[in-house]
Amino acid sequence: MLILRYALLTVIGLSAGMVIAGGYVAVVTMLGVIPRFAGITKTAKRAMLYENCVILGVIAGNVMDLYSVRLPLGPVYLAAQGLFAGIFIGALAVALEEIVKAIPIFARRYRLRKGMPYLVYAFAFGKLTGTFLQFFLFD
Numbered sequence: 001m002l003i004l005r006y007a008l009l010t011v012i013g014l015s016a017g018m019v020i021a022g023g024y025v026a027v028v029t030m031l032g033v034i035p036r037f038a039g040i041t042k043t044a045k046r047a048m049l050y051e052n053c054v055i056l057g058v059i060a061g062n063v064m065d066l067y068s069v070r071l072p073l074g075p076v077y078l079a080a081q082g083l084f085a086g087i088f089i090g091a092l093a094v095a096l097e098e099i100v101k102a103i104p105i106f107a108r109r110y111r112l113r114k115g116m117p118y119l120v121y122a123f124a125f126g127k128l129t130g131t132f133l134q135f136f137l138f139d
Helices: 002-031 033-040 044-066 075-100 102-109 116-137
Strands: none
Touching (some): 002 033, 002 044, 033 044, 033 075, 102 116
């Protein structure tokens, strides 16, 4: 009976993980982040490679999280990984914002004519501050 219970929990856990990972990849695909970056950098012929790397990164991240794998590569690797993860999350947020067109609606409602770059910088600074506060104070 105990084996059946663990088997059922394993199937439910793996199924839920696959659904969440599939949803994440679907959102990234729907937003068109990878093809847009490939187009901007004029490397569209490598778009499939970029998409495969994202999928492999998702799989590797899930495996490392599931089995608590720790890579003792030092602070330089940690800084590089944090930088690249931040760039990707920022690009994802910008792509999502572009889809919903939040900033133009906000600007139209409050009749903003000048200072749009400062508004974007304020959003970025607020996100950065919130992330640092969460990381250093609440972890």
